[in-house]
Amino acid sequence: GAGVSQSPSNKVTEKGKDVELRCDPISGHTALYWYRQSLGQGLEFLIYFQGNSAPDKSGLPSDRFSAERTGGSVSTLTIQRTQQEDSAVYLCASSRAGTDSYNEQFFGPGTRLTVL
Amino acid sequence: SQQGEEDPQALSIQEGENATMNCSYKTSINNLQWYRQNSGRGLVHLILIRSNEREKHSGRLRVTLDTSKKSSSLLITASRAADTASYFCAENSGYSTLTFGKGTMLLVSP
Numbered sequence: 001g002a003g004v005s006q007s008p009s010n011k012v013t014e015k016g017k018d019v020e021l022r023c024d025p026i027s028g029h030t031a032l033y034w035y036r037q038s039l040g041q042g043l044e045f046l047i048y049f050q051g052n053s054a055p056d057k058s059g060l061p062s063d064r065f066s067a068e069r070t071g072g073s074v075s076t077l078t079i080q081r082t083q084q085e086d087s088a089v090y091l092c093a094s095s096r097a098g099t100d101s102y103n104e105q106f107f108g109p110g111t112r113l114t115v116l
Numbered sequence: 117s118q119q120g121e122e123d124p125q126a127l128s129i130q131e132g133e134n135a136t137m138n139c140s141y142k143t144s145i146n147n148l149q150w151y152r153q154n155s156g157r158g159l160v161h162l163i164l165i166r167s168n169e170r171e172k173h174s175g176r177l178r179v180t181l182d183t184s185k186k187s188s189s190l191l192i193t194a195s196r197a198a199d200t201a202s203y204f205c206a207e208n209s210g211y212s213t214l215t216f217g218k219g220t221m222l223l224v225s226p
Binding site: 004031033035041042043045048050055056089091093095103104105106107108109110 | 149151157158159160161164204208212213214215216217218219
């Protein structure tokens with residue numbers, strides 16, 4: 001079966017523009033996660049969805065960042081008025097059941113965002 | 117959220133040698149997981165060790181866990197050039213999210 005897919009794979013935008021990043025999780029996975037990884041750094045948690053609701057959005061760095069998930073499947077991460085410090089690889093992951101203590105996360109290939 | 121730390125930050129070895137990476141974590145975990153990342157893209161799950169386990173094997177991988185020291189180690193035996201990647205530990209403290217460390221960059225030279 002298909003893995004987690006993300007689009008676009010690369011995005012170059014100008015400072016101040018809005019961007020939308022998309023994640024298609026593995027079919028049947030109820031939990032979905034967004035992370036951000038800056039060059040040479042570890043993963044920074046952004047937001048977690050269980051179904052269509054987001055019980056944990058504590059990692060969103062500012063109110064310019066928002067995310068939604070519809071139909072318990074596709075998720076969109078939106079960054080408004082992008083800044084240069086938003087440049088990073090944005091990774092999406094999904095897992096079978098977020099409340100399972102032994103959840104293995106399956107990652108997409110990421111979207112590399114560059115803000116000029 | 118706090119991040120654990122991997123040690124060393126970078127490791128360079130020859131093919132056939134063993135590679136050991138260590139991870140210290142912050143919370144009381146339900147499990148600890150190791151992931152691998154090639155070329156700064158998606159991560160691949162390698163192995164999960166539960167808090168009541170002390171050692172686990174999977175192929176050439178061996179993971180140990182010491183909850184009293186809040187540390188874990190990943191051993192890759194008989195390394196290959198294809199093992200070159202970054203390796204991350206991730207702690208699961210009973211909630212749904214994982215907290216990742218900063219990773220160890222492993223370079224295996226032919």
